[in-house]
Amino acid sequence: MIRVQHEDFSVDDLYKGLLKANQTGAVAMFVGLVRQFSDIPNESCSFELEHYPGMTERNLQAIVDEANTRWPLLDVCVVHRVGRLSVDDQIVFVGVSASHRAEAFQACDFIMDYLKSRAAFWKKESQGSESHWVEAKDDDEESLVRWSK
Amino acid sequence: MSKVNVVFFASLKESIGQSTFQMTLNFPLTIGELKQQLAEELKDGKKLLESGIQSSIDFEFSRDTDTIPETVKEVAFFPPVTGG
Numbered sequence: 001m002i003r004v005q006h007e008d009f010s011v012d013d014l015y016k017g018l019l020k021a022n023q024t025g026a027v028a029m030f031v032g033l034v035r036q037f038s039d040i041p042n043e044s045c046s047f048e049l050e051h052y053p054g055m056t057e058r059n060l061q062a063i064v065d066e067a068n069t070r071w072p073l074l075d076v077c078v079v080h081r082v083g084r085l086s087v088d089d090q091i092v093f094v095g096v097s098a099s100h101r102a103e104a105f106q107a108c109d110f111i112m113d114y115l116k117s118r119a120a121f122w123k124k125e126s127q128g129s130e131s132h133w134v135e136a137k138d139d140d141e142e143s144l145v146r147w148s149k
Numbered sequence: 150m151s152k153v154n155v156v157f158f159a160s161l162k163e164s165i166g167q168s169t170f171q172m173t174l175n176f177p178l179t180i181g182e183l184k185q186q187l188a189e190e191l192k193d194g195k196k197l198l199e200s201g202i203q204s205s206i207d208f209e210f211s212r213d214t215d216t217i218p219e220t221v222k223e224v225a226f227f228p229p230v231t232g233g
Contacts, residue, residue: 032233049232050159052225055208080232092233112233118210121232122159133160136201136229 001076002060004051006083009093018097020074028104030112032092034085038127045127049082049091052120056080059119067096067111071103078111080121110147116140151176151219155187158227164196174217180204181213183224201229 001017003009011031018027038045064076074097081091094111098104123134155170162168170191174183184202188194196202204211205225206218217224 051232052156052158052205052208052227055205055225058208059210116233117230119230119232120158120205120227121230122228123231124159133163133228134231136231 001078002057002064003079004053004056004060004082005079006081008081008090009079011090011093014077014079014093014095018075018077018095020097023074023099024097025099026101026104027095027097028101028108029093029095030108031090032112034087034089034091036087037125040128043128045087045125047085047091048124048126048131049080049085050122050124051080051082056120060115063111063114063118066114067107070110071098071107073098073103073107076107076111078115080115080119082121113140113143113147117144151221153217153221154223155183156223156225158225160228161196161202161226164193165191166193167191174221176217176219178217179213180206180211180215180217180224183217184213184226187226197226203227203229 015027034047036045060078064078067076077095079093085091094108096104096107117140124131125134152171152173155172157165157168184197188197207222
């Protein structure tokens with residue numbers, strides 16, 4: 001399941017959705033959250049997350065399809081929020097169920113690495129009255145190298 | 150000739166001051182050539198020529214050297230993605 005949405009999500013509900021009766025031996029999950037990123041204590045911090053409707057979902061589907069060709073997975077769930085998010089809000093959920101833990105861990109890691117560099121989302125950070133668009137980090141792109149076949 | 154929707158996102162949208170632009174394309178045309186045309190036509194369009202600006206053709210990532218198909222409906226330009 002792939003969803004791009006404004007609403008918050010329940011990790012418990014998404015976890016239960018990944019379980020396949022009598023088959024699931026492992027579930028690996030990742031949740032990304034908004035942290036306090038200002039150096040000034042208690043300064044208000046938030047994100048505005050923009051996406052490209054139509055393309056973003058395709059990007060995520062392509063990443064999940066690639067994960068499915070690399071590992072024998074039972075199910076994959078990716079939920080990414082857009083819009084305004086504040087400190088402690090959940091941003092993204094990636095969950096993978098499989099028969100064994102190795103493929104669940106690896107596929108979850110792979111999907112997050114590719115989501116950072118190959119899915120059409122853009123973040124604008126606000127600190128107090130200042131805001132700026134977040135620039136892509138070189139190490140996000142470099143982290144894809146380890147997945148080269 | 151074909152009329153296409155050109156869309157911009159994030160910091161590029163703010164620099165250019167608009168999110169969409171209708172344009173008639175003369176084929177054959179590459180993404181790089183379209184960028185040059187837009188840079189001349191749009192106010193602050195030069196931002197499109199900055200390094201790192203990415204593009205897509207009908208929702209698929211593209212490169213400057215890619216030829217735009219005559220069946221195209223939408224081309225997008227945007228800065229490197231920063232999700233997750």
